[in-house]
Amino acid sequence: MLVHQSNLFIPARSIPVMPLTSTLRAAFLEMNSYNVGGLIAADGHLPLYVMGAAFLRSFFRSNFEKYNPTYAATLTLSAAALTKSRGEIHFASDSRDIGLLSVASVALRLTDEIPDLVGGQGGFRLVVNHAAQRAGWLAAEQTIANLILTPQPDQTIFTCEQNHENTDADNGYCSHCPSKLKP
Amino acid sequence: MIAAVLDRIGSFFDRTFVVSAVFPALIALFILGVTTMTVLGFESSFLWFESLSGAAKSAIMTSTTGSLLLLAFTLRALRANILSLWCGQYVARLGALGPLWGSGQRNRHAALRETARRRADVVELLRQRITPVWTPIGPEAPQATIEQLLQAIARVEANYQFSRESGHHQFRGNLLPRLVIVFKQYNGHSLVRAYTSANELAKTMDADIQIAAQTADGDLDLCFGPAGTMRPTRLGNIVEALDAYPFRRYGIEGSIFWPYLQQVMTGSVVDDMRDQRTLLDLGLTLATVFTVLSMIAWFGGPWIWWDPFFWLSVGVASLFFAWAFYLIAVQAALAMSRAMRAGCDLFRLEALHQLYRTHPATFLEERTTWQQVGRLAVYGDFTDDFALRPREPAGGPPAEANP
Numbered sequence: 001m002l003v004h005q006s007n008l009f010i011p012a013r014s015i016p017v018m019p020l021t022s023t024l025r026a027a028f029l030e031m032n033s034y035n036v037g038g039l040i041a042a043d044g045h046l047p048l049y050v051m052g053a054a055f056l057r058s059f060f061r062s063n064f065e066k067y068n069p070t071y072a073a074t075l076t077l078s079a080a081a082l083t084k085s086r087g088e089i090h091f092a093s094d095s096r097d098i099g100l101l102s103v104a105s106v107a108l109r110l111t112d113e114i115p116d117l118v119g120g121q122g123g124f125r126l127v128v129n130h131a132a133q134r135a136g137w138l139a140a141e142q143t144i145a146n147l148i149l150t151p152q153p154d155q156t157i158f159t160c161e162q163n164h165e166n167t168d169a170d171n172g173y174c175s176h177c178p179s180k181l182k183p
Numbered sequence: 184m185i186a187a188v189l190d191r192i193g194s195f196f197d198r199t200f201v202v203s204a205v206f207p208a209l210i211a212l213f214i215l216g217v218t219t220m221t222v223l224g225f226e227s228s229f230l231w232f233e234s235l236s237g238a239a240k241s242a243i244m245t246s247t248t249g250s251l252l253l254l255a256f257t258l259r260a261l262r263a264n265i266l267s268l269w270c271g272q273y274v275a276r277l278g279a280l281g282p283l284w285g286s287g288q289r290n291r292h293a294a295l296r297e298t299a300r301r302r303a304d305v306v307e308l309l310r311q312r313i314t315p316v317w318t319p320i321g322p323e324a325p326q327a328t329i330e331q332l333l334q335a336i337a338r339v340e341a342n343y344q345f346s347r348e349s350g351h352h353q354f355r356g357n358l359l360p361r362l363v364i365v366f367k368q369y370n371g372h373s374l375v376r377a378y379t380s381a382n383e384l385a386k387t388m389d390a391d392i393q394i395a396a397q398t399a400d401g402d403l404d405l406c407f408g409p410a411g412t413m414r415p416t417r418l419g420n421i422v423e424a425l426d427a428y429p430f431r432r433y434g435i436e437g438s439i440f441w442p443y444l445q446q447v448m449t450g451s452v453v454d455d456m457r458d459q460r461t462l463l464d465l466g467l468t469l470a471t472v473f474t475v476l477s478m479i480a481w482f483g484g485p486w487i488w489w490d491p492f493f494w495l496s497v498g499v500a501s502l503f504f505a506w507a508f509y510l511i512a513v514q515a516a517l518a519m520s521r522a523m524r525a526g527c528d529l530f531r532l533e534a535l536h537q538l539y540r541t542h543p544a545t546f547l548e549e550r551t552t553w554q555q556v557g558r559l560a561v562y563g564d565f566t567d568d569f570a571l572r573p574r575e576p577a578g579g580p581p582a583e584a585n586p
Contacts (some may be wrong), residue, residue, distance in 0.1 A: 162319060162371070162372070164375065171306070173306075173310060175379055175382050175383075176375040176378055176379050176382075177313075177317060177371055177372075177375065177378055178309075178310040178313045178314040178317050178378075179317075
């Protein structure tokens with residue numbers, strides 16, 4: 001089966017690609033805007049990680065509690081990746097969490113056959129079109145593809161003490177009332 | 184020997200000299216000539232010139248050219264003094280008038296410092312005022328009340344776009360008390376739209392305050408030197424800020440090491456610096472020439488020809504041009520300051536290298552090194568021993584060092 005015919009193929013426009021220097025605040029806003037449960041973090045044009053909403057929320061929550069909401073919202077995706085790799089924060093495991101996956105360094109073409117290795121690698125692969133432009137992504141497993149495409153409002157939406165919903169962590173306070181946001 | 188003399192003369196007539204000295208001198212003589220012809224009458228002046236013999240005409244032309252060159256060389260020689268004059272270094276000699284002269288700059292500095300220190304507190308203020316009165320219980324707010332509140336917020340927003348100060352005043356003085364009254368009366372959940380709109384406006388105001396504070400901070404760094412170096416003119420303060428820049432950033436004694444830095448600078452930054460310096464000289468020289476012309480017109484003109492309105496007009500026009508050229512010089516000084524700062528940032532390590540110092544590993548090490556070098560250059564203090572950069576082998580570094 002060709003890459004673009006597979007259920008594992010995710011078109012490029014379906015999930016956000018953000019620089020590693022993006023803040024968590026921007027990341028949550030972007031996931032809400034795309035209505036998805038994850039994003040791709042890139043260094044320039046090089047996609048490096050797939051980050052799940054639950055993983056990012058867990059990282060946000062730990063800093064929210066440890067420091068303050070403003071600080072937590074301004075932390076970057078690179079900080080999240082680094083913290084995970086150093087094992088500095090314990091991330092609660094969640095069945096809906098894809099966590100932090102790496103993007104394989106070799107890209108596939110839309111017309112390539114799906115390689116047998118994909119399942120074994122556990123990560124994502126960049127798929128390019130005939131003009132070598134980003135066409136989409138190939139997930140290693142169907143579960144991962146589903147998880148990233150399924151919105152997770154409980155992870156990307158912030159509710160305040162009065163249960164107002166906020167798409168933006170902002171400065172730790174609700175945009176609709178003067179209450180604090182819950183971590 | 185003749186070649187050496189010609190070389191010296193050739194180098195003296197460089198572009199900077201022509202632009203910043205000959206050109207202003209030419210303008211000064213032209214204005215003096217036109218003013219004299221106006222006083223004597225254009226027709227009679229031309230008739231008088233026509234009546235002269237060929238030898239007399241050529242003598243006049245030669246003497247005019249000589250005067251032009253003499254004036255140009257004088258202006259060139261006075262370059263440093265002219266800069267000092269417009270930097271306000273002679274204001275101290277004005278005695279009691281001195282402090283009055285610099286009040287504009289002091290006020291500007293105070294205003295910038297106040298803006299730079301201003302804290303973005305509008306969102307916080309809104310939250311602080313609404314938190315005590317916000318309640319999840321109570322009657323629902325009527326739709327008409329919500330609409331009126333939204334209209335009031337929109338009015339403040341529109342006013343804020345027109346005038347920020349007035350917008351802030353309205354937000355704090357009118358809108359906040361009105362919001363507090365409404366939130367006291369009704370259930371907070373029913374007023375979510377009003378709070379969200381007010382919060383959005385407050386966020387915009389906070390963002391603008393932050394931008395203004397950062398801009399003011401940058402202006403303070405670019406336009407004013409350290410405390411105690413305030414000059415009475417804007418140009419003087421820009422020069423002081425530039426002089427202090429290397430020390431503020433890297434611990435480099437600017438007054439000692441600027442020539443070193445200029446020596447090692449290469450590329451377009453050098454051309455940019457030179458062009459802006461030429462423009463600065465031109466602006467200041469012309470400002471000086473027009474100021475002198477206005478003084479001549481006001482204090483000398485009536486003695487030659489009694490027409491107060493004419494001399495007053497000439498003086499005012501000259502002073503206006505002097506002011507305009509001073510403003511051009513200030514802009515040139517700002518551009519030159521930016522170019523020289525860039526040059527300092529880019530070439531400071533090259534200057535250290537040329538001083539046979541080893542390449543510092545960290546920024547703090549670099550600052551320490553510059554302080555050592557500064558002490559050596561300024562006071563001859565060589566108590567701190569330091570390693571000299573190893574001599575590079577003839578023919579450049581080894582081949583493997585050049586991938």
